[in-house]
Amino acid sequence: MTHVAEAGPFADEVAEDTVLESSVVFRGAVWDIVRERFRFGDEELTREFMSHTGAVAVLVLDEADRILFIRQYRHPVGRRDWELPAGLLDAPGEDPLDAAKRELAEEVDLVAERWDVLLDQYTSPGGSSENVRVYLARTVSETPEAFARTGEEAELEQRWVALADALDAVLDGSVQNPFVISGVMALHLAKERGWSTLRPAQADWPTRSPGRPE
Numbered sequence: 525m526t527h528v529a530e531a532g533p534f535a536d537e538v539a540e541d542t543v544l545e546s547s548v549v550f551r552g553a554v555w556d557i558v559r560e561r562f563r564f565g566d567e568e569l570t571r572e573f574m575s576h577t578g579a580v581a582v583l584v585l586d587e588a589d590r591i592l593f594i595r596q597y598r599h600p601v602g603r604r605d606w607e608l609p610a611g612l613l614d615a616p617g618e619d620p621l622d623a624a625k626r627e628l629a630e631e632v633d634l635v636a637e638r639w640d641v642l643l644d645q646y647t648s649p650g651g652s653s654e655n656v657r658v659y660l661a662r663t664v665s666e667t668p669e670a671f672a673r674t675g676e677e678a679e680l681e682q683r684w685v686a687l688a689d690a691l692d693a694v695l696d697g698s699v700q701n702p703f704v705i706s707g708v709m710a711l712h713l714a715k716e717r718g719w720s721t722l723r724p725a726q727a728d729w730p731t732r733s734p735g736r737p738e
Contacts, residue, residue, distance in 0.1 A: 576654035578733030580624040581610035581703040583642055584661045590684040607701045616735050621725050624659045633670045636661035639725035643710045647702055655733045658707050
């Protein structure tokens with residue numbers, strides 16, 4: 525039976541910690557699979573999920589209302605998809621803004637003078653603890669030297685796309701990366717609201733992923 529929620533602020537709610545047992549059942553090169561037994565109401569349930577380090581993404585906007593995208597090969601889906609510059613939070617407690625600046629430099633050889641938080645999002649809350657902060661970066665310039673790239677990043681392509689065209693591509697399904705979808709829509713709404721929705725670059729991030737378990 526579905527319950528009707530009480531009136532109040534429309535916001536996600538922090539759940540009471542009822543974990544009875546937690547263990548890593550598969551330790552991967554980057555992410556682990558965790559099994560937890562927890563109490564939910566009168567029941568004890570067991571679920572497995574990806575324990576994620578968390579990540580940051582950067583939506584770069586220039587003076588002509590164009591967004592910078594990169595196209596990168598992604599093996600799990602067998603596609604070269606258009607994405608925003610992004611990367612993992614490599615170390616426990618790493619400052620997310622510093623990580624965003626690092627990824628912007630390493631992936632597209634740019635630095636930005638102006639930074640704001642565009643949005644925070646869970647990517648798949650039913651199966652992963654990943655939470656991603658998407659920054660808006662403006663007033664960009666090139667780094668003194670280009671970064672060397674390896675692996676899938678060795679063949680990165682870049683393209684500046686007008687916001688209106690990017691929004692059309694999101695809505696007709698031409699691009700399906702989650703941070704592109706949410707970032708482009710959030711940017712469109714932020715502009716419509718006179719940038720009042722933006723948060724400071726160092727805004728608190730209470731939903732940040734807990735990091736990799738020991």
